[in-house]
Structures are given as C-alpha cells and as structure tokens.
Amino acid sequence: MGRQPHVLVVSFPAQGHISPLMKLSIQIAAHGVKVTFVTTEVEHAKFMETLSENFEEQSSITLVSIPDGVDEDARYDALKALEATETIRRVIPAYLADLIAEINQSDVDEKISCVIADISVGGALEVAKKMGLEAVAIWPAGAPCLALATQLPRLLQDEIINTDGTIMKDEPIMLSEDVPACAWSSSDIGWKSSHPIISKALLGFYSVVPMYAEFYDLILCNSVHELDSPLFKLIPKALPIGPLLFTNHAKTWPKDSTCSAWLDKHPAGSVVYVAFGSSTIASAKQVEELALGLELSGQPFLLVVRPDFMDGSTARFPDGFHDRVSGRAKIIEWVPQETVLAHPSVSCFVSHCGWNSTMEGLTIGVPFLCWPYIGDQFSNKNYICNVLKTGLELSKDEKGITSRHEISSKINTLISSDVIKAKALHVKDIVRKSSIEGGSSFNNFKSFIEHIKSL
Template sequence: MERQPHVLVVSFPAQGHISPLMKLSIQIAAHGLKVTFVTTEVEHAKFMESLPENFEEQSSITLVSIPDGVDEDARYDVVRTLEAIETIRRVVPTYLADWIAETNRSDVDEKISCVIADISVGGALEVAKKMGLEAVAVWPAGAPCLALATHVPRLLQDEIINSDGTIMKDEPIMLAEDAPACACWSSSDIGWKSSHPILSKALLGFYSVVPRYAEFYDLILCNSVYELDSSLFKLVPKALPIGPLLFTNHLGSFPGKTWPQDSTCLAWLDKQPPGSVIYLAFRSSTLASAKQVEELALGLEHSGKPFLWVVRPDFMEGSTARFPDRFHDRVSERAKIVEWAPQETVLAHPSVSCFVSHCGWNSTMEGLAMGVPFLCWPYIADQFSNKKYICDVLKTGLELSRDENGITSRHEISSKINKLISSDVIKAKALHVKDIVRKSSIEGGSSFNNFNNFIEHIKSL
C-alpha cells in the first residue's frame, strides 16, 4: 500500500490565523493527505470546545498542541505584547523540531514530509528546511499587505519608514512607479497603524517576518484571488493565490471559532424579506466603549432596517455589553442579537443586504465571495488596508467615519446604512466581484488549478 503523505500545518495562536489555516487543512485532507494541525495549548483548548463531535475522525485531521512559553502576566498585557509574540516565535519552533523528530523516528508510515506554516511563526519553516522537509509558508492576510510585507527591507533601507514603522516622508508609500491603487499606502491605512507605539512595533513584526524567513520557503500560499490582484502578484513572485478559503465541508460548524455558534439566527433570517437585513459582526477580540455601543445600537434603531448583530459577551470594554434603555423592546420585531453566528452561511443568505465589519481578512474574503456590500469599520492592523481595498479599489463598500473623539455617531451609522443598501452601483460591483471569486474556485479556475497543482506537488514528495 502506498504511503499516505503526511503534512504538518502550524498556526500562529490567534483566531484570525487559526481560522484560515484550519480551512486550508480541511481542504488538504479532503484530497487524501494526512494532516496534523498544530497550535499552542492556550488556543487549542479554546477552539476544541467549539469543534463538532468526532471532528478528528470525520476530517482526517489530527490536532496537536504545544507550549508557547509565554508568561501568564504578559499574555494579556499590551505593554508586553512584543515580548509575548517574540517568545511564541522562539519557543514554538523548538518544541516543533522535537515533535517532528520523534514522530519521524517512531513510525515510518506516519513520517512527515511537508511543513505548512503560518509565516507569523516562520521559525517553523526554518526547522522544516534544516530537517530536509518541504517548507511552505502561508500568509493569512490579503495580497496588498503581502506585497507591502515583502518590501519592508527596501522601505527601511530607503528610510521611507523607521524601525517602529513610522512613515518618515510626507508622501504615500508606493511599491513601484506604476503601482496599482491597492499597492499605495498613506499613514492612515498602513497595516501596522496603532496609537500605542509598542503595539505598532509588534504589528510591524508580522510584516517583517515575510522577508525575514524568505530563504526557508519557495512558496507562500495566499488567501486571495489572482484575477482581483494580478498586478500585485507581480510584486510577490513566490505567492500562490488559492482563495477564497471557505468552510466547504459538512462537519456541522466551523472548527477554530472560539465562541459557540448560535444557529437560531438562520431560522430568523428565513423569515425576513430578501435583501433587507443588516449583518454586523466584528473581530473576536475587538472592544467597544459603552458610548460606542450606545451609538451603534441607536444608529441601527434609527435606520429602520432589520438587523442581525453578533455581540460577544466581552464586546464592551470593562463589562458585559449594555444597551440603551428599552432598546430590545423597541427593536424586538426586527432584530436578532446572538453571541456568535455561522458567518459564511449568514452572508450567503438571500435576506442579508450588507455586512458591517471591521474588515479582518477572513471576513473580507467571505463577504467578497458571497457578493455582499460592506460597511467598513476598521479597528486595527491590516483592517485599514482592507477597508481601502474594499472601498477604493473594488468599490464594494463604504466607510464609517469617526468624530474628533473617535466615536462613530448614530447619525453616521444610520445614514451610511441607508446609503449603502440603496446603491445599485455598489450592489452591482459586489456581485461582479462575487462572480470573479466564484469562477476562480471552480474547476478550471485559477485558484482551483493552483491548489490542485500544489496538492500534486506535495503528493510527489
């Protein structure tokens, strides 16, 4: 019997990274390869709670956890963010090397031949290469940010940015003379933007690892579509676009979400008119002030539209989310509020008219794939670049503005909702992008072919 290829997939321990890496793992396993998925003990414990019953048996994916070495006092301390991230990047590859060596020594039939690693833990690629294994990187964000990341050394050398990521010249960053709009950044949409200097430096580190570990990988998989970003991929020759990475299996719920999903919202959506519902969902760690939650709630109320709002228990800073007095009573006939939702299924529902999002890349690709217009509310990191990509490049959404105190008002929210859902131009653009994305992922499409060629390469190792 021919030995089944064994692939080790390594994720950085954060939901925005685990989610696409797990989707990738499921697709690889569906092609007959043995997959072992590795993340750290803390994140492993979180997402194990939300996995479908018998997930490992159904998916042919083995789940493994290793220590991350982070001091508990540093884990949730913004001031020590950089320290925690560097600890993870140092410790995880060490444990990984020992685990691979033991596995390959103990069972020749289970021998690992390829390591596919989130570039954010690029040390895993170095380990793989030095052990004589195939090393493949994964970039969990978008193609524009990958192009920017690839060029960080040049930006530093030309003193366009400093070591903290600050833009040193009063002009946009352009990666080439004829660079497209999606490869041009200002200080307001740069991917490591943050009001906290330590956090900015930590975020810059997520970009810097791409060139830092480039010698250890020949390929970097990207959750993007070639036809949407063809000019960008000329700037990143090692990139292989295989997007969209979507939840296409039938395991019951998506593995990797750290909050249990509430599927009752689907029955509620079934009762709503087509193209009528505002869907709101923000990243898993976004925090909102009490004032902002109030403005958002009243903006939704004033819009007069039905809405499905995903509100985590820890969505509000310092406490469980509270709403304006009698808010639930006033909107009860046209609102559904849940702690988590099966997002891809929701976005594909005919009742959904638009997606209010912080524009994390996973959500961005899911929304584009489903043809849903965006109302963009970026919070941190690559979300600002993704907002620009949606609003200025693809033109499939609008941006929510903030006042001088950083608050998005109820008037801004309600007026932008109504402007977005009444725009036939934006709807048409969104459907056009959906068609491009769909064609790329079906037989004969660019992403379909890229992924299948990749699988055949792994099988040949």
C-alpha cells in the first residue's frame, strides 16, 4: 500500500476557532488526505456534541484531545483570560512533539508531513519546523484583522499604538488609503475591552501573527480574494480559501434540530434569526430589551439563547413574554446555523458578528443586524455595514443598552430595505463564484492540496 499524505491540524480551544479548523479538516480529508485533528479535552467534548454520529468514520478524520493545563478557577473567569491563554499557548506545543513522534513511529506509510495550526497557538508551528515538517498557519478571523495583525510591528515602531495597543493619536488607524476595510478607531479596534487584562489577552491574538511569521510557510484565511483583493497585498504568505462551510460536506453536517420543521411553516423571507455565538454575555436588562424588541417588531423570530447567555444566571424573559409570542416565535439553545441561514423563510440575521457567522451570512446572502460584543466583532461590524453595506448596526443608549425600540425599528428597516437585500445577494454571488470550479478560492485550495500531497 502506498504512502498516504497525513496532516496534523491543531486548534486553539475555543468554539470560534475549532469550527473553521474542523470545516477545513473535513474539506482536506475529502481530497484523500489523512487528517488528525487536535484540540483540548474540554473543548473537544463540547464540539463532539454538535457533530453527526460516526463522524470519524464518515469524515476520515481522527480526533485527538490533549490537556490544556488551565486551572478550573481560571477557565471561566474573564479576568484570568490572559493567564489562561498564556498557559494554553505554552502547554499545547509541549504535547505536540511527543504526539507527532508517536504517530510517525506507528506507521511509516502514514507519517505526518505537515502541521496546520491555528496561529493563536503559534508555538505548534515552531514545533513543526524544528521537526522538519511543513508548517502552515490558519487565521480564523477576517482578512481586515489579519492585515492589522501583520502590521503591528510597524504601528508600534511609528508610535501609532503603544505596547498596550492604545491608539496614540486622535484619528483612525489607516493601513492603506485604498482599503476602507483597513480603518480602525479606538472604539472598534480588535482588542477593545473596558478591562486592561482582557484587552491585553485580545491583543495577544494579533501579536502572535508577526511573532511566529518565521515559522509558517503559508497562512490560510477564511476569506474571499475578490472581496478583499487590495487587503491581501498587505498580508505576506496569505492564501484565501473561504468560505469554509459544513454544508459543503453533507454527511458531516452538525446534527439537525427541531427548528427546520418550524421554519417550514413560515413564508419566505419572514423570520428574523437571532444568535450571538458562543461567548456573548448580556445583562438582565439587555435580555429584557431584546425580548421586548423582538415582540414589538411584530415579526416571527427564531432566537438562540445559550443557558449562560445572561450575566450571572440563566436567561429569564419578561413575565408573559412566552405566551404573547408563542404563535410566532421559537426559542432554542442551539441550532445548526448554516442550515437555518439557508432556509428560505429567514429574512435577516441579528448577529454578534463573529467571523464564522459573518462568513456564513455573507455566503448565504442574508442581511445583517449587527450587535458586536467583543474583539474583532466590532471590526466585522464595520466591514458588514460600511464596506460591504449588507447590514445595519444596532446602537446603544447612554447606559450601554440597546433598547427595545431600537431593536424593533432596525429590524423593520432592514427587512424592508431592497438596497441592502440587493447588496447581500451581490456579495453572495461573488462568494459563490469564488468557491466553484475555476474560482479563486477553489483554485487556491486545489493548489494547497496538491502541495500537501507532494510533501
């Protein structure tokens, strides 16, 4: 039996990172390349709950989990995010050398020749290089933020930002006057946070890009060249291969839920889909305003609410809310998002603007109502609203609350806007053409697979 190419894929342990790397792994495996997927024990268990039964057999992907070294008291404490992240970045590479050696000794015909690592655990790329393997990084966020990350050394040298990431001048950062997506103010910079410890932890996700640049030969990006062609001139070694989707590989779709049957009962373009990702936290007051805003809009809605969505306790809704909206609402803890967004009854997407959600919405052509919470979500909001013009932003009052009236008004403005709908469909067409045979992402991924098989 001949040698089968074998790659090791290493993810940072967070759902927003695991998801695109798993989608990439599925795509790689579909081309006859053996894939071993590595993440930490805690996140591995969570992600497995969303995958189809017999996933490993259907996808030809081997799943491996390793400890993350994080103390339990630091794991869910936002103010210990820096400590936890630094621990993870130290511990994961320490396990990888032994794991690679063990795999390579077990079968000479399935030796690992390439490590594809989330740049957030850049030490894995250093391990790969030292072991004589091909090292490929993947950036799980958007191209504008990747461009910003690559330029950090210059921004520091020119004293545009300081070592804490603070913008030193009262004007937006402009990486290129020709690229409107490359503009950031202090209110939407990717490491924005009201707490300096969290800001420093977020800044770390950007600083690892130049820090480990000498160790990776290529950096994959879940983006589309045609949407950001001027941007990629600023990003050495970048290869846009987006969109990364589960729905490209039907056997490995995440498990369906009861929401598809519910959506089938509604007319085309009538349902407001509301979801805020895996980490957004809202106050009790904000949860109340969200509920009443959706009610006030008069539109059918599908609302995804994690058990830990409300700060300090399980999310609770106003008295009588469930009864009043029972005829036109479904509230659920989790959905297969790509399937929901692609359903013809969905009219718009009220989103936190995480990059995975952003790419899914752009690919499917759904208008956005943007409600960013932290990190790169603010940059993604600007990208959606000001660059691509496929959505609207929700504003906050002087107390930091988005009111029920703001929510209701913006929902109805968005779903009645033919201009935004047309923009969303135009972007969808660009993305679709990039991913079919002859398109830029298709060709980039094809050449990447050929390179892996040649190692």
